[in-house]
Amino acid sequence: MAVGDVDGCDDRTPEEEVSEGLQVYGAVLQAFRQDAGYTQESFAPKIRYSVHYIAKIEQGRRFPPRDLPERVEPVLGPTAAGALKAAAKKLNRKAGLASWFQHWAEVEEQALTLNAYECRVVPGLLQPEAYMREVMNCYLPPLTDEQLELQVAARLARQRLLTERGTTMFSFVMEQHLVERELGGPEVTRNLISHLLSCARLRNVELLVMPRRRTAHAGLEGSLYLAEGPDHEWVGYVEGHQASLLYNDPNQVSTLLQRYGRMRGQALDPEASIRLLEQLRGAP
Template identity: 30%
Template sequence: MPPRKDPDASMSVPCFYGAELRYLREAAGLTLEQLVEGSFRGLSFLSQIERGERAMPMDLAVHVDNVLGTNGFFERRCEDAQKARKGGHAEYFADVLEMEQRAETIEEWAPMLVPGLLQTPDYTRTVVRTGMPRASDEEVEKRVAARMSRAAVFEGENAPKFWAILDESLIRRRTLPNEQMAALLEHIAEVVETTHSILQILPESDGIHAFMTGELRVMDFVDAAPVVYAESLHTGQLIDYPPLVKQYRESYDLLRAAALPPATSLTLIKEAAEDYRNGKHRARLE
């Protein structure tokens, strides 16, 4: 058995709290299995937190504080981290945002909304305003700015390899005025081409497919196990249980096989953008 690799607490904030968690767990005479028992998280997830590879989510922090008797230490840390990271993002997205920064690959399925990394300010503004009709203009613009800032993930030497599958309805459904729809589709094509990403369109004519409901994202990492993020209205769930992650990946591969080829998909997006520019929007892509 290889020697255990202890986290260097000086490397980062997650490493510091991971080292502290391991110290307190071992001082209490508990194994990883014993500490995670009764929580909603997997053993591998807790192990990665101890190694400083992931931040601790609130539900696990509360559980750990209760089991170890640490008087809310980890819960308070999560509250501070959420305030620092939130900055215009939904609270349930905070951990995903952190993982996005160091993912090696990001694969998305978007049946209802254009992925955040491909959105324009006009599109984001419309989506946020529709979902939060009572929000102030300041809150809406804060969320728009936060979403636009995520595009910085494509900059630098370690940018993730991005693959997105979009439902055809996202291209043909007019969610914005013609000029803004054209700008959105042109922006999508530009991001895909400049970042050497891959994008596919799933035709509506295909009927039943592997993912009939819900948005999905699969993220791989150089130094950690892959995770799946499933999002629905007002909530999101991180899934790290290996057998379940494997099932999600297989379903995504089936979806990928059913979608149009990348070159064809990109051509369709550009043609749709031109149609919007010329006021010749078609109800269905051909």
């Protein structure tokens, strides 16, 4: 059956408790840093991160990298590293995600195979930060600065799946016009294409571009996502304006799998997709 996951709370108005774990983690880091006598400017180079990045973590606006406690330990000591590891266990990776998206995010984290077709924007797992900020700047009603930073942190955290789940196979089919639109301007687009090319070269990622001109297209009904779970059963997911549907009925999921399979054949193959992206980007 298709499960509607709509409750009137979208990612434009995240609840206050959503970011509490990130705020606590940031406060812990800040307290240990200040107790050791470091400013953000003197501390950041010692752990090989930018001052801006450390500031965002301490403000609870960035999901901290997994290796941060290890980097911190030689500088702030084992007690600080241990406290950060403990605080990390309380973090909610889905902070800042829309309520109607969180169920799919849970499926996504456990997937053995993840397929995605997008015709609206570049898939979230493939968006570099500059591009995702341009996407979020288009939201209406507009986001507050705090909401925007929280959502950026959540999306960047989700992207770890590409590298942390190296045995999960990710397949993406995306429309050529998503790059050619130049959302955010030429420089944002060049950065986007370079990022897509880097993702496409990961061993567990397949990136296929659907060319502008096609005499047949199996994705005319819109974007769709499919995931194979640990039990080898597939679920499907589609979303629209602040709402989503999760499909677990085998007949409905089979239809989505057929459409995605046909689109893989209609899109450019991986090598041709890379060549097209390189051509669209121009000289690096």
